[in-house]
Structures are given as C-alpha cells and as structure tokens.
Amino acid sequence: MATCLIHIRITFHRLNAPMSISDEGIIEDEDPLPPQRVTIQDFQFIKVLGKGCMGKVLLVRHLRTSRLLALKAISKEWVITQSEVEHTRMERNILTTIAHIRHPFLVKLHHSFQDASQLFLVLDYHVGGDLATQLAKFTRFTPDRARLYTAEIVLGLQELHRLGILYRDLKPENILLAADGHIILTDFGLSKQFTPGINNDDHRTRTFCGTAEYLSPELLRGEDYAFAVDFWSLGTILYEMLTGVTPFWADTHAEMYNRIVEDPLEFPEDFEPVTANFISGLLQRDPANRLGAGPEGPITIRSHPYFDTLSWSEVFYKRTRPPYVPLVRSETDFSNFDRDFLEMTPRLSPPNEDALLTQSVQQAFHGYSY
Numbered sequence: 001m002a003t004c005l006i007h008i009r010i011t012f013h014r015l016n017a018p019m020s021i022s023d024e025g026i027i028e029d030e031d032p033l034p035p036q037r038v039t040i041q042d043f044q045f046i047k048v049l050g051k052g053c054m055g056k057v058l059l060v061r062h063l064r065t066s067r068l069l070a071l072k073a074i075s076k077e078w079v080i081t082q083s084e085v086e087h088t089r090m091e092r093n094i095l096t097t098i099a100h101i102r103h104p105f106l107v108k109l110h111h112s113f114q115d116a117s118q119l120f121l122v123l124d125y126h127v128g129g130d131l132a133t134q135l136a137k138f139t140r141f142t143p144d145r146a147r148l149y150t151a152e153i154v155l156g157l158q159e160l161h162r163l164g165i166l167y168r169d170l171k172p173e174n175i176l177l178a179a180d181g182h183i184i185l186t187d188f189g190l191s192k193q194f195t196p197g198i199n200n201d202d203h204r205t206r207t208f209c210g211t212a213e214y215l216s217p218e219l220l221r222g223e224d225y226a227f228a229v230d231f232w233s234l235g236t237i238l239y240e241m242l243t244g245v246t247p248f249w250a251d252t253h254a255e256m257y258n259r260i261v262e263d264p265l266e267f268p269e270d271f272e273p274v275t276a277n278f279i280s281g282l283l284q285r286d287p288a289n290r291l292g293a294g295p296e297g298p299i300t301i302r303s304h305p306y307f308d309t310l311s312w313s314e315v316f317y318k319r320t321r322p323p324y325v326p327l328v329r330s331e332t333d334f335s336n337f338d339r340d341f342l343e344m345t346p347r348l349s350p351p352n353e354d355a356l357l358t359q360s361v362q363q364a365f366h367g368y369s370y
Contacts, residue, residue, distance in 0.1 A: 037369070038062075038111050040120065043071060045346035049337055054078045054189075055118065058346055059125060068331055069110065072121040073348055076357055076365065079119070085364045087189060088119065094165055094188040095121065096370050104318055105156035107176070107186040112370040117351035119368060126184055128177030128326035129336030131241070135172055139244040143272065144309075145323040146241040149175070149183050151307060151315045153234055156185045158298050161227045164194040164203065170233035171211045172240070177336070181322025203227070212253050213246040217261045217285045228287035231301070235282025235291075242275070243268060247283065261285075278306035 043060035046068070050057040055074040062069055079088045095109035111122040128134075131149070134141075141149070153175065160167055169190040176184040190210065194203040204224040216232035218225045239247045247266075248259035265283050267276045281291030281304070288294070292301040302312055314320045326336055334342050 038113055038122070040113075040115060040348070043069075043122075045071075046332070047334060047337075048341045048344040048346050050341055051344065054082075054084070056349065060122075062122075068125045070123045070125040072123065074119040074121070075349065075351075076114075076117055076119060076362075077352055080357065080361060080364070089365075089368070090191065090193060091188045092119075092121065092368055092370070094191055094193050095123075097163055097165070097193065099370070101159070103156065103159050104316065105152045105183060105185055106159065107184050109370065112368055114365055114368050116357070116362075118348060119365065123186070124184070126176040126178045127328050127331055127333060127336065128179060128181075131172035131175040131177065131183070131237075133336055133338070134177060135240065135244070141241045142323055143242065143275070146238060147306070147310065148315070148320060148322060149241065150234065150238050151310055151312070152183045153185065153237075154292070154301060155312075155316055156183075157230050157234065157292075160185075160191075161230070166192045166194070166203070166205065166227055167230045167233075168192060168210055169214075170230055170237065171214050172237060173211075175237075177326055179326065179328060179331075180318070181325035182318050212256055213240075213249065215257070215260060216287070218287050220257050220261055225287065226293075227297075228290045228293035231282050231290050231292035231297075232287075235279050238275075238282070239279050242271075247279075274305050278304050 042063055044063060045058055045060055047059040048056055049059050049070065055072065055078065058071045058073065060069055060071045061067070074088060079085055092112050095107070095112070098106050099109040108124045109121060110124070111120075113120050113122075153170070157167065157170070165188070167185070167188070169187065170185070174185065174187040176186050178184055192205055192207070203226050205226070206222065206224045208219065208222070210219065210229075210233075214233040214236050216225065216229040219229055236246050236248075248256060248263060250256040250259055265280060267279075278291070281301075284290040291304065292298075294300075310320060328335070
C-alpha cells in the first residue's frame with residue numbers, strides 16, 4: 001500500500017547535557033549522552049493507555065530508574081502486511097532527530113528497540129492525557145487557554161518545519177497535556193522528513209494521509225502540498241477548541257471533504273473579531289496565501305494581533321502561567337485517560353504464529369534501535 005492510512009477519529013493515547021542557543025534560536029544539546037540499550041525486560045507494565053490496529057501504548061516503569069514512561073508497541077506483522085515499513089522507519093528517524101534537541105513542546109524519545117515480533121518506542125509519559133480527552137470533558141476551552149495552546153503548537157510546528165519535518169496529523173489526540181499545563185506534540189507515524197539541504201519552500205509531496213476533520217483542501221484535491229497543510233490543521237483545531245466542533249463537520253467523510261473544499265467559513269455571531277481573522281488566515285484555501293506559510297510565515301504568524309497578549313520568549317521558556325493545570329493526585333492518576341483502555345490487561349499482544357517473519361523480512365527493521 002503506497003499511501004498512508006486515513007485515521008478515523010478515535011482517541012489513541014499515548015541525561016542532561018549542556019545547552020546552547022543555535023542560530024535559529026532553538027535550544028540544542030551539546031554532545032548528548034548516548035542512550036543505554038534496553039530490552040522489554042527492563043520495564044514493568046502498569047496500564048494500557050491506548051490501542052489501535054498497529055499495536056498499543058502502555059504505561060511502564062523503567063526498573064532501573066523507577067521512572068514512568070510511555071511504551072509504544074508496534075506489530076511487525078501489521079507493518080509488513082500494511083506496507084508501512086517506510087512510515088514506521090520515518091517515525092523512528094523523526095523521533096531520534098527530535099531527541100537530539102531540547103524543545104519544550106515536542107515529545108522526547110528515550111529508546112527504540114525491537115524483538116522478533118514487535119517494535120518499541122519509549123517516550124515521555126504525560127499524566128494530563130490529550131486535548132481530545134480535554135475537549136470531551138469541557139466541550140470548549142476559554143479564549144486564554146486556547147491562545148496559549150495555539151502559541152505552543154505554533155512553536156512546535158515551526159521547529160518541525162525547520163528540521164524539514166511535515167507533521168501531517170496534527171489533531172487533538174496528538175496534542176498531549178503535561179502535568180504543568182503545557183502541551184506536547186506527539187505521534188509522528190504519518191509525518192514525512194524531507195531530505196536536508198533543499199530549501200524548505202521547494203519541498204512537495206502528494207501522499208493522501210491524515211485525519212478526516214483536519215485535512216487541507218489541497219490534499220483533498222490531490223495536489224502537491226507542503227508545510228502549509230499543518231497550519232490548516234491548526235486553524236481547524238483552534239476553531240474546535242473555541243466552539244466545540246470543527247468548522248466543516250459533517251456526518252460522512254464524503255460530505256465533510258466537500259465542505260472543506262467548497263463551503264464558506266462561518267463563525268458564531270459573538271465570535272471575537274481578531275480571533276476570527278486569525279483563524280480565517282489559517283483556513284485560507286490557497287496554501288500560498290495561508291497564514292504561517294512561505295519564507296515569512298514564522299514572522300507573520302507570530303506577529304498577528306491574536307498573540308498580542310503573549311511574549312514569545314515567555315511562551316518558549318514556559319514562563320507563561322497556563323490558565324488550566326490538570327488536577328491529578330499522583331503520577332498514577334489516570335482520570336485523564338480512557339477507562340476502556342485502562343481496564344485492559346497490561347501485556348503485549350501475542351504474535352500470530354502463522355505469520356512468523358523470515359530473516360529477510362526482519363532485515364527491513366535493521367538499525368531500528370536507538
């Protein structure tokens with residue numbers, strides 16, 4: 001299968017080194033310590049946080065350090081039968097790229113490893129769940145809460161784009177909420193990292209993938225697309241955070257796609273004008289005119305009056321007090337996660353004995369460990 005999967009809207013939860021400021025203003029590691037090799041025996045399984053067709057996400061405790069982490073287990077059989085080897089390796093490579101920088105709003109990979117039947121990613125665990133769960137709980141967010149999340153997402157997206165990474169699946173399920181009330185972008189299973197050394201504005205792709213509500217018009221029209229698709233998704237999410245529904249919602253995917261491509265953008269009567277202007281800029285159907293896109297995009301989007309009450313340096317260093325901090329009693333408070341998953345037995349899915357992978361097939365996963 002040459003194209004990514006369209007994700008149906010379901011919740012799929014999920015060394016310190018000296019630092020310096022790079023020319024781009026991003027904090028980076030200097031000589032990061034090499035991670036210690038691990039195996040599945042190094043972790044105690046505690047809870048299932050999420051489950052999907054490709055595997056599951058478990059809360060685990062690292063036995064040596066007692067630290068709680070999220071373990072993403074991916075079935076090799078699924079990867080092979082769904083022709084997802086390239087995307088699976090791409091996710092691992094993107095996570096290792098991000099692991100070498102210190103960005104406050106991008107998930108941290110600690111280890112990647114494998115056994116005969118599964119691939120494993122060991123990531124930071126965030127007790128606040130994700131924004132999909134928060135929206136289910138609150139329906140909509142206050143303007144200040146939505147504004148801070150949007151600013152933090154912008155900084156995360158701009159760092160990904162600087163690294164040549166096209167996210168392609170920005171949605172509430174992939175925006176985690178940390179215990180301190182700040183957000184973390186996660187899940188790069190549908191992302192693409194372009195070859196370094198090429199001007200970012202020249203990068204294009206046309207793979208049809210993403211999650212229905214957040215797909216951009218150019219992607220739906222089958223056109224070549226680039227980083228601007230991520231800003232369309234951001235506009236859709238901000239609209240949803242403030243109103244409780246995506247701007248072009250419909251009961252079927254076909255109707256939703258038609259609405260995204262053709263329908264005018266409408267706001268509730270009492271919608272704040274500056275915010276409406278900002279969202280309208282993000283939801284420009286012509287990607288060349290979309291807010292955030294192009295060489296001047298980073299400056300243009302951060303200069304919009306929507307962010308006038310924020311200081312970008314304060315946002316980056318997480319010195320802006322979040323309007324909402326999740327109420328958790330302990331690091332094992334699971335009130336922000338789906339009860340159906342939590343009630344599952346925390347164990348790895350057994351391999352299919354009829355689908356034992358040959359040595360030549362296993363070669364597809366050579367070099368996966370980190």
